Amino acid sequence: MKFAVIGGTGLIGSQVVENLNAAGHEAVPHSQSAGVDIITGQGLDEAVAGADVVVNLTNSPTFDEASLAFFETSMGNLLAATQKGGVGHFVILSIVGVDQVPELDYYRAKALQEEILAAGPIPYSIVRATQFMEFMDAVLSWTADSDTVRLPATPIQPIAAKDVAGAVAEVAAGTPLNGIRNIGGPEVFSLDELGRFILSRKGDSRTVVTDPTAGMFAAVKGDVLTDKGAHLAPTRYADWLS
Numbered sequence: 001m002k003f004a005v006i007g008g009t010g011l012i013g014s015q016v017v018e019n020l021n022a023a024g025h026e027a028v029p030h031s032q033s034a035g036v037d038i039i040t041g042q043g044l045d046e047a048v049a050g051a052d053v054v055v056n057l058t059n060s061p062t063f064d065e066a067s068l069a070f071f072e073t074s075m076g077n078l079l080a081a082t083q084k085g086g087v088g089h090f091v092i093l094s095i096v097g098v099d100q101v102p103e104l105d106y107y108r109a110k111a112l113q114e115e116i117l118a119a120g121p122i123p124y125s126i127v128r129a130t131q132f133m134e135f136m137d138a139v140l141s142w143t144a145d146s147d148t149v150r151l152p153a154t155p156i157q158p159i160a161a162k163d164v165a166g167a168v169a170e171v172a173a174g175t176p177l178n179g180i181r182n183i184g185g186p187e188v189f190s191l192d193e194l195g196r197f198i199l200s201r202k203g204d205s206r207t208v209v210t211d212p213t214a215g216m217f218a219a220v221k222g223d224v225l226t227d228k229g230a231h232l233a234p235t236r237y238a239d240w241l242s
Helices: 011-022 046-048 064-086 105-119 133-142 159-170 190-202 237-241
Strands: 002-006 027-032 055-057 087-097 124-129 150-151 180-184 206-209
Touching: 002 011, 002 046, 011 027, 011 159, 011 206, 027 237, 046 064, 055 064, 055 159, 064 087, 087 105, 105 124, 124 159, 133 150, 133 190, 150 190, 159 180, 190 206, 190 237
Parallel strands: 002 027, 002 055, 055 087, 087 124, 124 180, 150 206
Antiparallel strands: none
């Protein structure tokens, strides 16, 4: 099959392209730097022409309220191009629990992206992943100073990007779900517990202070960012750190 991978040069997109091509498909990466602009629509018709499947792995440049407009405009342009091109399957990557955290602008924007796709004319699949292991250092940095890292006890289920890419490629090569597949890492941690583990493994002497008001994940109530019934990936956090 032929795949147009929009956002195909990023962390997940580049690995999805690699996985699909290794499986004998033709996966072509597209990005803004290569002349495909999902906001203006420039190059979209040409990018999806002849594709059996479109995989949209683009992301908003901001996590604030502007992300709502980004996903609304980009999905409108992509759906128009895929319908015009006769594409038979449209895949996006989203977040486990994304519709359960309306307090976060970015999560509301991703939920909107899902709604637009589900209401559109193209058979679709949504892959929802838990938090990427690759992003944990950034999460710790948001509320850190020279002595402490302040983190809430929010339950999370970190997953390696390579496992996310493998799941996206598998779903993209299959029959459209016309629904959602949840994927997650094999372990659940509280965020503060994970912070202590990461600092210990790195020999970082800073102290993790449990603070229910600290950082973006303070807005999350309960364990909505985890799913023990999801398709579980194999990579454990300690192995990933190694």
